Amino acid sequence: MNSQTTTPAPAKPAATILLLRDGSAGLEVFMVVRHHEIDFAAGALVFPGGKLAPGDSEPLAHARATGLDGLSAEAAALRIAVIREAFEECGLLFARERGGGTLIGPDRLQTLDRYRGPLDHGELTVGEMLHEENLELACESLVDYAHWVTPLMMPKRFDTHFFLASPPARQLARHDGRELVDSVWIRPADALAQADAGARTIIAPTRLNLQRLGLSGTVEAALAAARAQPVVRVLPELVKTPSGPRLRIPDGAGYPVTEFEPGTPPAEKP
Known part of the structure; x- marks a missing residue:
């Protein structure tokens, strides 16, 4: 038997952030479109995020972050990673002057823009940036939302944790243009x-998280609902049914469906 067909590809740790605001017509979420040359979800409308970087696990970064008490090293690194990704991709930074109270404003944020490229290219770690600028990350700004693992049969797999957050006051989200x-x-x-x-491409996990998010009408309601819903690890399982193959996800994970057809988004809407 060919081992390549029986041994799943490793799932790389990753983190994604759902940035929320209250719009005139209700809750809004910040979404981005990935470049068509990106090798995962190319051209799709997605939430910002990415893979864990080596610097996200370093003591230098953890020493300059609040809101990590009681968390495992991996859970802490994921929160640092998603804040770093939000900065690299959207120009937002959940950080304060070390020992300060309020998160930095747009003027201070502008002085940090020069770090986004080096962070993205791995030329600098987030801990090094924080040390140089005397900043600390405000990881308590994040609320756990979901945990998805790419199905076993996929060649490229991620173990992704999703977080909710309201952007720091007066900071404006924008895509990186790269x-x-x-x-x-x-x-x-x-x-x-x-x-x-047909105007947007949205992959199934994103769609399901949008459906779930749409059940809340305000940022406050969405954050409260996330705090009340235990995070259930979702690893879609391919199963045979009388209607054909389906991907099955755990009941109790907070989603409006537990089965859907592979390659197509679930039809149910909030």
Whole structure:
């Protein structure tokens, strides 16, 4: 038997952030479009995020982060990673002057923009940036939301933790223009409708998280719902049914469906 067909590819640790705000018509989430040359979810409307970088696990970064008490080293690194990714991809930084109270504002943030490229290219670690600028990350700004693992049969796999957060006051999210070619603040229902109309590409995990997010009408309600819902690890399992193959996810994970057809988004909407 060919071992390549029986041994799953390793799932790389990753983190994703759902940035939320209250719009005039209800809850909105910040989403980005990945460059068509990116090797995962190319051209799709997704939430910002990416893989864990070596520097996210270093003591230098952990020593300059608050809100990590009681967390495992891996859980702490994931929070540092998602804040770093939000900075690299969206120009937002959940950070304060070390020992300070409020998160940095737009003027201070502008002085840090020069770090985004070196961080993205691995030329600098987030801990080194924090040390040089005397900053600390505000990891308590994040709320655990979901945990998805790419199905075993896929050649490229990720073990992704999702977090909710409201952007720091007066900081404006924007896409980086490199890996990300577009960005939008959008109501979950509108993103789903655009995907149904063929105007957007949205992969199934993103769609399910939009459906779940759309059950809340405000940022406060979404954060409260996330705090009340235990995070259940979702590893979609390919199963045979009378209607054909389906991907099955755990009941109790907070989603409106537990089965859907591979390669197509679930039809149910919030």
